[in-house]
Amino acid sequence: MNLNNISVLITGGASGLGAGAAKLFIDKGAKVTIFDRNLELAQTTATELGCAAVQCDVADETSVLAALAEAGKINGTPRILVNCAGIDITGRTATKGGPQPREALTQQIAVNLTGTFNICRLGADAIRELDDLEGEEQGVIVNVASIAGLDGPFGQTAYAATKAAVIGMTLPMARDLSAYGIRVVTIAPGVFNTPLAASVLRGEPDDYAGGVPFPKRAGKPAEFASIAVEICQNPMLNGEVIRLDGALRG
Amino acid sequence: MNVEGQVALITGGASGLGAGAARILSQAGAKCALLDRNLPLATELAEELGGMAVECDVSDGPAVEAAIAQVVEKLGAPRIVLNAAGIDIAVRTASAKGPHPLDEFERVIRVNLTGTFNVARVAAYGMIGLDALDDDGERGVVINIASVVAQDGPVGQAAYAASKAGVQGMTLPMARDLAPYGIRVMTIAPGMFETPLAAGIPQDWIDSIIPTVPFPKRWGNPLEFGALVQQICENTMLNGEMIRIDGAIRMGT
Amino acid sequence: MEINQQIAIVTGGASGLGADTVRALAAKGAKVAVLDLNFELAKAIAEEVGGLAVQVDVADGDSVESALATVKAELGTARIVMNVAGIGIGRKITNKKGPHPLDSFLKVVNVNLTGTFDVCRLASTEMIALDPLNEDGERGVFVNVASIFGYDGPVGNTAYAASKAGVIGMTLPMARDLAPYGIRVMTICPGVFDTPLAKAETGQEGFDRLIATVPFPKRGGNPQDFAKLACHIVENTMMNGECIRIDGAMRMGLMI
Numbered sequence: 209m210n211l212n213n214i215s216v217l218i219t220g221g222a223s224g225l226g227a228g229a230a231k232l233f234i235d236k237g238a239k240v241t242i243f244d245r246n247l248e249l250a251q252t253t254a255t256e257l258g259c260a261a262v263q264c265d266v267a268d269e270t271s272v273l274a275a276l277a278e279a280g281k282i283n284g285t286p287r288i289l290v291n292c293a294g295i296d297i298t299g300r301t302a303t304k305g306g307p308q309p310r311e312a313l314t315q316q317i318a319v320n321l322t323g324t325f326n327i328c329r330l331g332a333d334a335i336r337e338l339d340d341l342e343g344e345e346q347g348v349i350v351n352v353a354s355i356a357g358l359d360g361p362f363g364q365t366a367y368a369a370t371k372a373a374v375i376g377m378t379l380p381m382a383r384d385l386s387a388y389g390i391r392v393v394t395i396a397p398g399v400f401n402t403p404l405a406a407s408v409l410r411g412e413p414d415d416y417a418g419g420v421p422f423p424k425r426a427g428k429p430a431e432f433a434s435i436a437v438e439i440c441q442n443p444m445l446n447g448e449v450i451r452l453d454g455a456l457r458g
Numbered sequence: 459m460n461v462e463g464q465v466a467l468i469t470g471g472a473s474g475l476g477a478g479a480a481r482i483l484s485q486a487g488a489k490c491a492l493l494d495r496n497l498p499l500a501t502e503l504a505e506e507l508g509g510m511a512v513e514c515d516v517s518d519g520p521a522v523e524a525a526i527a528q529v530v531e532k533l534g535a536p537r538i539v540l541n542a543a544g545i546d547i548a549v550r551t552a553s554a555k556g557p558h559p560l561d562e563f564e565r566v567i568r569v570n571l572t573g574t575f576n577v578a579r580v581a582a583y584g585m586i587g588l589d590a591l592d593d594d595g596e597r598g599v600v601i602n603i604a605s606v607v608a609q610d611g612p613v614g615q616a617a618y619a620a621s622k623a624g625v626q627g628m629t630l631p632m633a634r635d636l637a638p639y640g641i642r643v644m645t646i647a648p649g650m651f652e653t654p655l656a657a658g659i660p661q662d663w664i665d666s667i668i669p670t671v672p673f674p675k676r677w678g679n680p681l682e683f684g685a686l687v688q689q690i691c692e693n694t695m696l697n698g699e700m701i702r703i704d705g706a707i708r709m710g711t
Numbered sequence: 712m713e714i715n716q717q718i719a720i721v722t723g724g725a726s727g728l729g730a731d732t733v734r735a736l737a738a739k740g741a742k743v744a745v746l747d748l749n750f751e752l753a754k755a756i757a758e759e760v761g762g763l764a765v766q767v768d769v770a771d772g773d774s775v776e777s778a779l780a781t782v783k784a785e786l787g788t789a790r791i792v793m794n795v796a797g798i799g800i801g802r803k804i805t806n807k808k809g810p811h812p813l814d815s816f817l818k819v820v821n822v823n824l825t826g827t828f829d830v831c832r833l834a835s836t837e838m839i840a841l842d843p844l845n846e847d848g849e850r851g852v853f854v855n856v857a858s859i860f861g862y863d864g865p866v867g868n869t870a871y872a873a874s875k876a877g878v879i880g881m882t883l884p885m886a887r888d889l890a891p892y893g894i895r896v897m898t899i900c901p902g903v904f905d906t907p908l909a910k911a912e913t914g915q916e917g918f919d920r921l922i923a924t925v926p927f928p929k930r931g932g933n934p935q936d937f938a939k940l941a942c943h944i945v946e947n948t949m950m951n952g953e954c955i956r957i958d959g960a961m962r963m964g965l966m967i
Contacts, residue, residue: 269813301888304839307832310772313825321873325804325816333810344674360883360952369824372880377873379864382706383965384803386672391706398695421637423594427695435696438689444649444678445686447706447864455633455642455698610962670965708863710964711924 209288209345209440212237217279217286219243219266219327220293222250224402225352228429229290229436231257236437239283243275243293266293266323276330285338287347288440289331291324294352296408298363313366320370324351328381328392336388346389348440351378353396355451359458371396375449382447391446393439398453400427421455459537459596461691462487467529467536469493469516469543469577472500474653475603476542478680479687480507483538486688491529491536493522493577494543509533516543516573522580535588537598538691539581541574541625544603546655548614563617570621574602578632578643586639595640599691602629602645606702609647610709622647626700633698642697644690649704652677672706712790712849712945715740720782720789722769722830723796725752727906728856731934732793732941733760739942741791744782748796769796769826770818779833788837790844790851791945794827797856797874799912801867816870823874827855831885831896839892847948848893854941855882855898859956862900863963875900879954886952895951897944902958905931926960 216233220226221242230240234257243264244250254261260282264275279286297316299308328349335347356364357371375394382392399405399420405413413426420426435452439445466483470476471492480490480503490509493516494500500511510532514525529536547566549558578600585598607615608622626645633643650656650667656677668675686703690696719736723729725747733743737760747753750766757764763785767778782789800819804811831853838851860868861875879898886896903909903921909931910918922931940957944950 301828301832301885302835302839302892307836310825310829310832313828317820317825321820321877322813322817325811325869325873326813329804329810329813329816333805336805344676356884357880360880360885360887362884362887365881365884365888366828368884369828369877369881373820373824373873373877375880376861376864376876377869379706379708380860380866380869380872381804381864383672383864383866384869385805386675386706386965388805389673391673421634422640422642422697423596423694424637425594431693431695434693435689438686438693442682442685442689442703443674444682444703444705445701446673446704447708448702448704450696450701451699452693452695453697453699454695455630455637457630457698672965706965708962708964711926711960711962 209348209443211437211440214238214288215283215286216240216288216290217243217331218290218292219264222246222253222261224292224404225397225400225429225432226290226292227253229292229433230259232430232433232437234259238288241279241283241286266327267318269326272326272330276334280334285334286331287335287338289327290350290436291327292352293323294320294404296367296404298367298408300363301365308366313369316366316370321373324374325377332385332388332390335390344389345391345443349381349390349392350436350439351392351394353394353449355396355398355453355456355458358396358451361458378449379447391443393445393447394449395432395435396449396451396453397427397432398451398456400429400432402429419456420453423454427452427454459591459599459691459694461538461688464488464538465491465529465533465536466538466540467491467493467526467581468540469514469573471542472496472503474542474655475648475651475680475683476540477503479540479542479684480509482681482684482688484509488538489533491533493525516577517568519576522576526580526584530584535584536581537585537588539577539598539600540687541577541602543573544570544655546618546658549617550614551616558616566617567621567624570618571624574625575628578602582636582641585641590640594694596694597640599642599644600632601687601690602643604645604647604700606647606649606704606707606709612709629700630698642694644696645700646683646686647700647702647704648678648683649702649707650677651680651683653680670707670710674705678703678705712844712852712948714791714942714945717741717791718744718786718789719791719793720744720746720834721793721795722746722767725749725756727908728901728904728934728937729795730756731938732795733762735935735938735942736791737762742786744786744789746778769830770821772829775829775833783837788841789834790838790841792830792834792851793854793941794830795856796826797823797908799871799908801912802870803867804869811869819870820874824877827878828881835889835894838894843893849948850893852895852945853897854944855896857898857900857954859900859902859958859961859963865963866965882954883952895948897950898954899937899940900954900956900958901932901937902956902961903931904937905933924961925958928959932957932959
């Protein structure tokens, strides 16, 4: 899909991977709206990049409906949905100290899985209602999983479960939406230089890049953005999960 | 890595996916060396793109070394290697007609798997001697072609699937082997693309398979494959991974 | 681990794959707790094998805690836990009727994914307190049930595939988390099995169409086939952190 003048929605767009993606989509001529729970940060980022910001809690259906309506008013109904909003709660399944709290999973499901699903179902439904674009394509969904969903690292059972679930719904969603000319592709990033990674790792992501074969550093949000844009531009990419990790295996 | 000004070595570059990638990379400013068994066809495209053509059987060790030496001499040392040479056959492991001929199996393995490895090892060795391009220490990228057949395993494709799964399987160890030198290794697994290789597929099978592509419900264009090749060259974080490009096709049973 | 004399929990044990797993474990000498939403059916199976029936809604945290407490009080701490309870739903993510409802998505995820996690985290905490059984230091084993849908992602199954892919995805990190305590975690991914859940989902005609795509054996899986594999996993200590497909080589393409 040619990105010029296309309305693009990026959740978690105030920082990290989402903000990196927003910058490149704007460079390509897209009309970008970023969603974030943190409105203040979203507005700062939006002002800096030159796009729109809307407050949204992806886990909350009412909030998503309102935010989608507002995004539609500002930039038109989004044809590209980039789901970057996510949280990471670490902890072992059980230790001598007791089981991991149930909420470790339910909270992450609410944001990472249900939040992604929620934007996809409502966003795709809105694309379906739009007048057809010329050409074969009507929309693209880019979801963000994690290599944790494939490699299953220690202390990440709950996070891995939610990210594996995002990976697992990529193909059925692509099949469901194929009749409407909407593609679905998931990116599974490794260690990236983002606030989320910094908070989980309790330090600079680059310090944890020793296990990355090459390049031996944390990824840059601009590199995530580059593959996200390629996915949107390349119509044959569909139903696939792409690792972006410098060959790191957890 | 910025593609502009780089030398790209493309096996099977005279036609199909290799040719599609050659067009895209040339457009982006790369000098393309097309290695192919079909020299006249390779020469024709090389002249059009301002690159060079070399006759080469990828499964032949000394031939590959000689071909790469020619490329280095004429265009410079390749930092981009695309292993697009491949062959396909359709034979069942055993049927009432008899067992799958062993030499046919070996031929497919020799070209698709050994040939890919052969070019990768010689070209990567050449890259090790080059200066790093940037702060990351990047020296080059090797891109292999597997196939969705490696994962989906359709009937009659034991040899082809084995050879392509072999390519998939060596992607990660090769990426790890070459990481200290700043050389990345990636693999692309195409689905149904409009190529001369696909022209050998029986029409009734094609008629039954294209409707099972969810979207877009058509053949892939080699230029779309080429666009992904360019993205892989340009995105340094992509390493050790296989990417399906197939319109979400999964070959069911 | 030898099954004889062990205490085993099977969620969703009252019917389908779970019921035959209960029978197989009991036949090998285990004392089995049959946990199910349907208490009447659970009682019937429990009586048949001389086990214990406990009602549970795996999606409800309090219900899981009290059910596990009941098993502990009546039989003792289980070393074998099989998470077979699951539900399915067929619905495209959007169609002319509108988007996939959120509540049905959540229901599937809550039962299949959160329910499995909940049973694992609570039961494994109890297992940690047990003495190891053998020189390997083995204390217990979990057998979770995912589905080939978690890999093959058929149309109209986003919720179910997401929940089952989640179970697949947590197999390895859970196995790693629990390995220091000698507790294994394995997952079975059944293909099309002849169970009430499958038939309710597809109807007889849809079921037959699916079966036609199974290379060999060309039939619905028999719950005993599943139970055999589940028991083998318990008995084979080297099996850990892996997801096994049991599907007659079936791969789901786009059904057209």
